[in-house]
Amino acid sequence: MQKRHLQIWVDEEEGPPQVDPADLPTPDEVLYQAPNSDTTRKACGNCIMFGTKDRSCTIHASEVDIDPLQICGYYVFGPPMETRMDHPGMDPVTPDLSGLMETTIGASCDICVHYSFDETCHAVQQDGRYSKVDPLGCCTRWYPVEEDNPGNPY
Ligand code: SF4
Numbered sequence: 001m002q003k004r005h006l007q008i009w010v011d012e013e014e015g016p017p018q019v020d021p022a023d024l025p026t027p028d029e030v031l032y033q034a035p036n037s038d039t040t041r042k043a044c045g046n047c048i049m050f051g052t053k054d055r056s057c058t059i060h061a062s063e064v065d066i067d068p069l070q071i072c073g074y075y076v077f078g079p080p081m082e083t084r085m086d087h088p089g090m091d092p093v094t095p096d097l098s099g100l101m102e103t104t105i106g107a108s109c110d111i112c113v114h115y116s117f118d119e120t121c122h123a124v125q126q127d128g129r130y131s132k133v134d135p136l137g138c139c140t141r142w143y144p145v146e147e148d149n150p151g152n153p154y
């Protein structure tokens with residue numbers, strides 16, 4: 001499972017590394033997901049594996065406290081449960097493996113450092129070109145635009 005955190009460039013003078021789009025993964029290879037049917041951003045709070053009452057996740061260990069605004073690479077859109085569903089004999093995934101991470105408003109392409117406002121993504125390709133993505137789609141390469149990480153130069 002690919003982690004959500006992506007190594008990004010830090011040298012502002014040099015800018016992003018020049019990458020041939022053909023060398024990038026395709027959307028399928030990074031588990032790109034289409035927008036939620038209700039147009040919400042993706043987060044644990046609208047994942048079917050979230051337990052709303054005990055802030056839990058069915059595929060993580062019961063002691064892992066899950067914030068509704070976190071997200072991981074196993075996200076599946078749908079109504080959450082009240083409490084975590086116990087599966088005897090299941091080996092839970094660890095936050096490190098799932099890529100569990102914080103968000104402030106959920107995750108989506110339009111607030112990802114790799115998103116360009118012509119609705120292409122500079123981290124995935126289709127037919128050798130930067131792939132079209134939906135502003136409210138998302139994938140495992142998501143990395144949020146933040147104050148100290150102000151977004152892409154595309
Ligand atoms: S940790 Fe992952 S699988 Fe669990 S509720 Fe959050 S997004 Fe869903």
Ligand code: SF4
Pocket residue numbers: 032108109110112113114115120121122123124133137138139140141142143
């Ligand atoms: S913009 Fe970000 S979240 Fe969307 S497909 Fe590209 S890398 Fe993934």
